[in-house]
Amino acid sequence: MAVEIVLSGPNDEVFPWLESRLDSAPGVRRLRVGERSVLFCERRQQLFELNATADCIWRSLVAGRSPSMVVHDVLALGASPAEALSFVIASARSWLVAGLLAPAEVAARCRKTPDAEIHLRLSELACTLALHGPAHHPLQRELELVFTQFLAAHVDRSASISLVCEAANVFLFFAGRPLGLFRTDQVIPEVKAIITEAISRSLSDGWFLLHAALLRRGHRGLLISGAPGAGKTTLALALAARGLGYGSDDIVTVSPAGHLRGIPFSPAVKSGGWELAAAHAPQVLGLPIHRRGDGQQVRYVPIDCFAEGDVETLGWALILDRRPDAKPRIEPVEPLAMIAELISGAYCPSHVLRADTLDAFAAGFAGVDCRRLIYADVTQAVALIEGMIGE
Structure with missing residues (x-):
């Protein structure tokens, strides 16, 4: 013992x-x-x-x-x-x-038949979460709620993330290799990070990722870029609450043809934005608190207005510039400056952005309304965006 x-x-x-x-x-x-x-x-x-x-x-x-x-x-x-x-x-x-390190008995449990499985499909990536622990562990329900939009009945040849529950601790394994020991409030952010990395590694040659939010009005897409803390998540959540189709608050894939597709993870609202987000999604204040690897506390807000499939026509692109006490306004931005801003934080699996892919991506900006949104108040920012895209 x-x-x-x-x-x-x-x-x-x-x-x-x-x-x-x-x-x-x-x-x-x-x-x-x-x-x-x-x-x-x-x-x-x-x-x-x-x-x-x-x-x-x-x-x-x-x-x-x-x-x-x-x-x-x-x-x-x-x-x-x-x-x-x-x-x-x-x-x-x-x-x-x-x-x-990993305890030998924990690694042995990881190799056994799991007590529960959650199958996910995220664009081209199939993923299985294998839970080893007491039946009906609360973590299972939380995972299903946060990743509900990706739930699948079954997936073949999937990436496997194993979660071995030990009291208030959870050991995570990916493809049988230990990733570490986590408290239960750290698990979901870590699983999201593992999946995000798996998505990036699964991209075919010519694809790349943007650090941006993506929404849809009708058949046209709205791309929102900005530095960390600029408010992409809060604005994406607020705009989704106003009827726009939600594609992503953080990660957008770009195909070799220049088509955009969001990875619609549930928006992760940081602690400093809970009160702001509550004005548009009141349920946020009652959701569980999770702790990311960078120490940030977040709450994941369920979304039910997803924008399915690729966005082939981009209508608008915004750079967020959040300033305390700023007078809200939208200023024009040169398309080249917008493209440079977007690709400065892009990720390519080969670490090389192909010229033909960038050519297709840039061609998609013909006729795109590119703007910089300077704001302090989210409600005023939403009103300006709705005025720009047409209610």
């Missing part, structure tokens, strides 16, 4: 793997560089430096010794019993969180 140790301090947490074998993840290697030791994680493309104590702990763990056994190895370095226990637990937990 695992011995549970409660850490003292401001972040009290239970460590239930004291008697477990913790295996290193594939692609993680300890390196010696001169007199110093580091861990290299191939998946993260990162180096993690080890001091003498951490180096001892790592070598003992990957040799198959349980954390409780490794405590004795640290005692031999001159640490007190309390210090040795604290060092081992802190080190092991940090490596579990980073996905450098």
Whole structure:
């Protein structure tokens, strides 16, 4: 039976793997560089430096010794019993969180038939979320609500994300490889990040991604760009509430033919925008709070007015410029400046934007109304946009 140790301090947490074998993840290697030791994680493309104590702990763990056994190895370095226990637990937990280690029994559960599966289809990507945990775990319902627009009865040859639930913790695996240990409020943002990366990797040659929002009025698209914090999500949510078809608040794919398609994740409203968003989506204040990897707290707002398929005709393109106390106004922008703004944050799977794709994308801007929206108040901004596109 695992011995549970409660850490003292401001972040009290239970460590239930004291008697477990913790295996290193594939692609993680300890390196010696001169007199110093580091861990290299191939998946993260990162180096993690080890001091003498951490180096001892790592070598003992990957040799198959349980954390409780490794405590004795640290005692031999001159640490007190309390210090040795604290060092081992802190080190092991940090490596579990980073996905450098995984408990052997957790990895074994991941390989078994899951207790529940959620099948998703996102454009060309098929994805299965395999849940290993108590039946009817609350996380299953939350995942289904946040990703409801992508639910499918079944998908073949899908990317597989496994979630192994352990009390208030969840281990995530992608294609059988550990990604880390997460609190339940961190899981959905992390799953979204994994799916987003999988989408980017699944793009065929010539495709690329824009960091933008996409909506539709009739057969014409409205593309909204702007720096982080400019208000793309809040405006997309407000415009969807006013009847525009919702394509995306964050990610737009561009085909080699220059056609646009949003990836309609539920809008992720950051904590600073909850009150603003509530004016257009009152339910936001009652939704669960999730914590992203960057520390931002977000709430995911369900949307029911999706814009299906490609946007072949772009009608309007906006650059957001949010300024405190600004007088709301819309100014014309040269199409070339708009295209340069959009592709400055674009992602290509080959890291090379093809000239023929850019040619097709630029050709789609013939007749597009390109503007810069300067604003402070969301309601006034919505009124200006509706005036621009025609109610």
